[in-house]
Amino acid sequence: MTRSCQRDLFFKQICWLVLLLLSAPCALASPEPVLKLTLHDTIQPVSAGYLERGLAEADRRHAPAVLISLGTPGGLLSSTREMVQAIERSRAPVIIYISPSGSRAGSAGFFLLEAADVAAMAPGTNAGAAHPIVEGRQLDPILKEKIENDALAFLRSYISRRGHNLSAAEDAIRTSKSYSDDEALELNLIDITAPDDATLLRKLDGRQIHRFDGSLQTLYLAGAPIVLLPPSLRERLLSRLANPDLAVLVLVLGALLIYLEFNVPGTIVPGALGTLFIVLALFGLNLLPIHHTAVFLLLAGVAMFLLEAQFPSHGALALAGTLSFTAGLMTLVDGPIPEQRVHTSTAVAAGLGFGCISFLLAWIALRARRSKVLTGPETMIGAIAIVRTSAIEDQSGRDFQVEIRGELWEARVISEDLSPPLPNSEVRVKAVEGLMLLVEPVRHKAQHNTSTVDPE
Incomplete structure (x- = not known):
């Protein structure tokens, strides 16, 4: 083989090697x-x-x-x-x-x-x-x-x-x-x-x-x-909230927490969590077809619960509110398939639960408003005090000190036609004016001898 033929063969081999190297990445690259x-x-x-x-x-x-x-x-x-x-x-x-x-x-x-x-x-x-x-x-x-x-x-x-x-x-x-x-x-x-x-x-x-x-x-x-x-x-969260049953339960829970905040003002946490739950529920319900008549039923139910708390009706308003709220939950989502509607069991359980808890909170709040004050000087009204000093010499001559609940208080007889009581006698507190107790003496009934004497 001549030298020129060897050079041509060597040149061809180099060219094939270059082409192979250039095509290797394309052949090895995955789709x-x-x-x-x-x-x-x-x-x-x-x-x-x-x-x-x-x-x-x-x-x-x-x-x-x-x-x-x-x-x-x-x-x-x-x-x-x-x-x-x-x-x-x-x-x-x-x-x-x-x-x-x-x-x-x-x-x-x-x-x-x-x-x-x-x-x-x-x-x-x-x-x-x-x-x-x-x-x-x-x-x-x-x-x-x-x-x-x-x-x-x-x-x-x-x-x-x-x-x-x-x-x-x-x-x-x-x-x-x-x-x-x-x-x-x-x-x-x-x-x-x-x-x-x-x-x-x-x-x-x-x-x-x-x-x-x-x-x-x-x-x-x-x-x-x-x-x-x-x-x-975000899509997973919204997909869960787009479940009508879950959205309704979150809505009811939020409403209960806000209702609790109104009955126990100042707790802050129930109101904040309730507002968050309401917003999340509305976000989910916004993705679903809503029956607007059901919204009015829900609002009517909440209004009846509020009226029950203000004007007790022996449970009539609470019962009507529960029925209205339950009916609203059952018809709230107007979906074309069962998976996009509120199940009857969920609506009934949520409605009855909301009604019972709301009625209980309203009843507790009503009892609290009607009960007597358990703290402060007003709790001494009607209590018995012991006179410790005689009347202090002043213009009226009717002020003295009494002991009640282990404390000494200034006292005054409320009726001017009654003389100041003697030390160690008992008086009953009738009113409180600032740091002065208005009292009246306690009159003990005299013990009568029940024995009889023969007139002869």
């Missing part, structure tokens, strides 16, 4: 992680805020997809619309996965499932039963039909773009039909089934999906790590 959100609660404004925050974070991280583990009985249609709009605007493809086994996507959850770029279900899950419900009122047939048609139009606005079965989806609204994972896959309501997250991403790798804007996108998810984005502390 971008998939961001995972968990929505296992009722659909309400806190859920919508968490989803929007997660999609924005996925956009910031340039995540190849967002995986949403969903399990919900349903929720508010207004929050559902916000979440569907956020999914449609998302830069990263959204995969909604009903998991784990035993979970469901009922009512509002079915709308979210059909809005996703990829709809998936785990074995043993179900979805559907999406007929809209307006709780707490009897709907006119025309109004009921309008609400149903509005929900159907909302579903049709995006389900055809996802390539899913429109007829089967409409049955979930019109007849509240629910589908298992196998039925949903067979009817083309979902795209895939998988037992776990890793299997789901592996099955989706290389699949081409239709985005909401009509564009096609291929998913590259093989080996992609999954990073969980948990709800923030």
Whole structure:
């Protein structure tokens, strides 16, 4: 081999080595992680805020997809619309996965499932039963039909773009039909089934999906790590307060503490804690649909308790207040599903507890106002004192000293026609004027001899 050929071969080897070194970081670099959100609660404004925050974070991280583990009985249609709009605007493809086994996507959850770029279900899950419900009122047939048609139009606005079965989806609204994972896959309501997250991403790798804007996108998810984005502390707190039962209990506890502050003024701590609990309860109830008639029932109940404390009615006002307060609690939250309403047992227990404790506090306060003063000079009124000195020589000649409760006090007979009592005699305190006791002598009944004498 000539020297020039050796140089050419050496040069080619160097070039291949440089290319290998340059391509090594690209080959060794792991794919971008998939961001995972968990929505296992009722659909309400806190859920919508968490989803929007997660999609924005996925956009910031340039995540190849967002995986949403969903399990919900349903929720508010207004929050559902916000979440569907956020999914449609998302830069990263959204995969909604009903998991784990035993979970469901009922009512509002079915709308979210059909809005996703990829709809998936785990074995043993179900979805559907999406007929809209307006709780707490009897709907006119025309109004009921309008609400149903509005929900159907909302579903049709995006389900055809996802390539899913429109007829089967409409049955979930019109007849509240629910589908298992196998039925949903067979009817083309979902795209895939998988037992776990890793299997789901592996099955989706290389699949081409239709985005909401009509564009096609291929998913590259093989080996992609999954990073969980948990709800923030604020979202967890608000999610708990959005539970109607908990919000009602916090509200009642706050009202009791404030009522205690009014009955025992100056304690400060009950009033401060009660105000905090009331604010937290109102914060949570603000996230829920409130029945305004129930608010008036609650206010009427509180007013009756206050009137009972001021104008005793032998318990009639307290009983009426308890009934009004309990009825208000039972109808306070006008949610579309049972999970977003106050349970009857919770309302009855809270209402009766509030009524009994409020009546007890009012009764204690009334007894305290009617009882005699137990401290101060007024407690000596009606007590017996012992005269220790004779009358002091002055203009009236009626002032003297008495001993009562181990103390010496100046005393004066209240009636001018009575002479000053003698030392060691007893007097009764009738009034107190400053440091002077107004007294009157104690007249002991004379003992009569009950024996008889024979006149003879």
